[in-house]
Amino acid sequence: MRPLEWSDKWSVGLDIVDDDHKKILQLINRLGEMRREGRAENGAASVIASVAAYTDYHFRREERILEAVDFPELERHRAIHGRLKTKTNEFLQAVLEHPKLVDVEGLESFLVHWWQNHILEEDMAYRPYLAENPEAEKIATAE
Numbered sequence: 001m002r003p004l005e006w007s008d009k010w011s012v013g014l015d016i017v018d019d020d021h022k023k024i025l026q027l028i029n030r031l032g033e034m035r036r037e038g039r040a041e042n043g044a045a046s047v048i049a050s051v052a053a054y055t056d057y058h059f060r061r062e063e064r065i066l067e068a069v070d071f072p073e074l075e076r077h078r079a080i081h082g083r084l085k086t087k088t089n090e091f092l093q094a095v096l097e098h099p100k101l102v103d104v105e106g107l108e109s110f111l112v113h114w115w116q117n118h119i120l121e122e123d124m125a126y127r128p129y130l131a132e133n134p135e136a137e138k139i140a141t142a143e
């Protein structure tokens with residue numbers, strides 16, 4: 001599987017959100033490196049835990065911004081996030097319980113496709129709402 005590479009076409013128009021997306025792509029790529037180097041059995045759990053934690057952190061930020069800019073599709077978007085969180089946590093649980101049995105390549109492939117589709121299709125749909133709203137950046141950095 002080819003590593004995910006961020007380029008300008010991935011930009012949603014707000015640096016802090018783009019940085020979150022870059023960080024998530026990096027973590028997914030790290031999982032791929034580990035698998036290719038044969039270190040997934042021992043190391044995948046900690047990378048998947050980082051993916052799960054950062055995904056959570058990013059979704060909270062993104063949803064806070066979408067709420068503030070009155071994104072009309074927020075509830076649908078939130079539901080999509082919720083399903084991915086559940087799936088990522090299920091994988092994490094499985095890898096913690098049975099590190100040898102988990103299909104890390106399958107997870108990697110799932111995450112690559114999920115994130116690529118989500119950022120380029122779903123996240124891109126809110127781009128115009130951020131562009132019209134200078135408050136978005138302030139909200140993005142508030143905890």
Ligand SMILES: [Fe+2]
Binds near residue numbers: 062
């Ligand atoms: Fe999203």
Ligand SMILES: [Fe+2]
Binds near residue numbers: 021058119123
């Ligand atoms: Fe996002």
